[in-house]
Amino acid sequence: MAHSILGLLRPLRRGLNGSKIRLIFLCGVTEQHHSPAKCWSERGFSSTQGFQDGPEESSSKDQVTVHFINRDGERLTTTAKEGESLLEVVVNHNLAIDGFGACEGTLACSTCHLIFDKDTFQKLDAISDEELDMLDLAYGLTDTSRLGCQVCVKKWMDGLTVRVPMDVSDMRKQLEVGKQSKQ
Amino acid sequence: MAGAGGRAPLGLRRWLSSPAPAPRVCVVGSGPAGFYTAQHILKHHGGALVDIYEKLPVPFGLVRFGVAPDHPEVKNVINTFTQTARSERCAYYGNVTVGRDVTVPELQQAYHAVVLSYGAEDNRVLGIPGENLPGVYTARAFVGWYNGLPENRDLKPDLSCETALILGHGNVALDIARILLSPLQLLRKTDITDSSLAALACSKVKRVWLVGRRGPLQVAFTIKELREMINLPGARPVLDPADFTGLESAVRDAPRPRKRLTELMIKTALEKPVEMQAAAAAGAAAPREWGLKFQRSPQEVLPSADGRRARGIRMALTCLEGSGDSAKAVPTGAVEELECGLVLSSIGYRSLPLDPAVPFDSQHGVIPNSSGRVQGVPGLYCSGWVKRGPTGVIITTMNDSFDTAQSVLEDLQGGVLDTSPPREGFGLVESILRSRGVRPVSFSDWEKIDAAEVARGKAAGKPREKIVDPVEMLQIIGH
């Protein structure tokens, strides 16, 4: 079943059991209630039709550098392809962000929550009511929050930095670190 | 805490160089809490071995038996759980009831750490006269029935009346209202059980009231689910604009989720249902309808003249003391009666104590803990609804499971958990189970059941036809 591919492969690629599998990613293959991101690149192909080539196979003019600041503060830098959703970027590049994209881009979980800087946020495409509805359940909601499965990479985003919000256990880790450094 | 050097103290590196035997961790319950706790431990500890025990033969807890059949996208988490279960360092043992087939102290002998993630298997009770009359069902049983939970498969709810009343303003209440009012052709394509579909096909219910004891600013459901209900084909929302007077300004400065939710209710209440009126004028069949009633606290379920079943409910009108989330409903003294043949009590789930060896806070229905460490019992942890109480969506459960996993990892790393004496893990449990005549179901066994369900569903154009009888599940895998 195509819709399950993302979930099936992610943990594998994160090295749970060490296998290396080339990801064939089909974004949001529709079931009736899904709301997959509709990402169109300038060439007009939709990521919902899927693609099989790794990022290294695309021409550099489609490539966009994206930085994710992970929960622990670590910066994950990757080259995304224009037209990919930010969820696809995380999955296709096997970025180690725990629990990201639980519903596989179907607008049903808010685990793909990302925080943008204000200027970039204002340039993004409009937010749908459905995305806002799901965002309302996100942890650490801010005025510049979006769901990664609904934001598509565009050429102008080259150099983009987005932040992954912290969850409870991260906040705790930070507190611990704070405590230790005071000792 | 041991002073770990480096930036990733819980990372893999450290453990690969560790000479200690592999820590063995066991997780009780295979819902989101169990799977997310296991996933986090496996991912951040390169050597740990995790065994998951589950009471039912089949895994995934409320993702299979709670999440509504018309929300297949929510169930996508199963794909990630499946990969965790297939990991070489993880094993699944279904058909094992912890507390009965094997005790928690026995598990503690077999494992270095035991995580309790067994959810909330009971429900809150109203504690009012008439609660047990025929025609009154708990939301938990009703949900279990349409989702094929073995213990509820014979519920056979009586759907022969026109008006149903749901007590509670949570998302479960909305799930039930939607299932009762959805056009059959929408449900037909879901994994709802065949027998519930047949019962719903004969249902006479065409009006559903959702009744809350507090006001519109205190509803517990969320906007996505409300919007879905408002947009449900063939069902008309009936909201009284008077209930929302003055609320627009009251929520102006509220946090965005509450503000948007309230605004959607107000907008719906004020909207003229043009299409519906036109349809009615054109002589179309009377549409189904649903509505929200506020500030009504259930007092008694009223029996029919022969005393044999529910015919309605008496509610105390309330006023609110205080404001916001903490507002309290106080009876005004006035009462109201409402006729209805079907009453569904959707006032929340409740966890039960599992084993005398595990402390339990019966007032709050949780295992007392701090960051998932069970109070007073080193080596014992908890996550999910049994840790936090029966609220929160899957992402909430995920976050608190990661939090518990973090505690386990810290204790492994800091030496709080002594892993130098090796533990036998399932080896020991297996002999205990065998002596008690219990035969566990493995994950590959489940995959056979899964395949059988998918095959049965295919013929009917459904994603699966759930097998509702555990005996039949076990037959499929040759037990």
Ligand SMILES: Cc1cc2nc3c(=O)[nH]c(=O)nc-3n(C[C@H](O)[C@H](O)[C@H](O)COP(=O)(O)OP(=O)(O)OC[C@H]3O[C@@H](n4cnc5c(N)ncnc54)[C@H](O)[C@@H]3O)c2cc1C
């Ligand atoms: C009706 C309903 C619908 C929901 N819909 C959604 C939704 O659409 N989206 C969303 O995000 N969240 C939804 N939720 C919330 C979500 O289901 C919970 O957050 C989550 O399931 C809690 O996880 P848990 O693992 O703590 O409990 P559970 O999912 O209940 O898992 C507990 C597991 O432990 C097992 N167990 C119990 N006792 C024992 C024992 N003695 N020995 C061994 N195993 C045992 C149970 O069989 C079960 O498999 C819904 C909840 C309900 C009740």
Ligand SMILES: NC(=O)c1ccc[n+]([C@@H]2O[C@H](COP(=O)([O-])OP(=O)(O)OC[C@H]3O[C@@H](n4cnc5c(N)ncnc54)[C@H](OP(=O)(O)O)[C@@H]3O)[C@@H](O)[C@H]2O)c1
């Ligand atoms: N689609 C989804 O995302 C989805 C679907 C289903 C469930 N869930 C989640 O699962 C969790 C459980 O849902 P739930 O609906 O069972 O619980 P819930 O959200 O806690 O709602 C319980 C409701 O029952 C009311 N109530 C409690 N005791 C009462 C009493 N004695 N008399 C009258 N009313 C009473 C509460 O009102 P008060 O506020 O006045 O106490 C509240 O309105 C929630 O977090 C929910 O969001 C999510």
Ligand code: FES
């Ligand atoms: S992946 Fe679930 S909402 Fe984006």
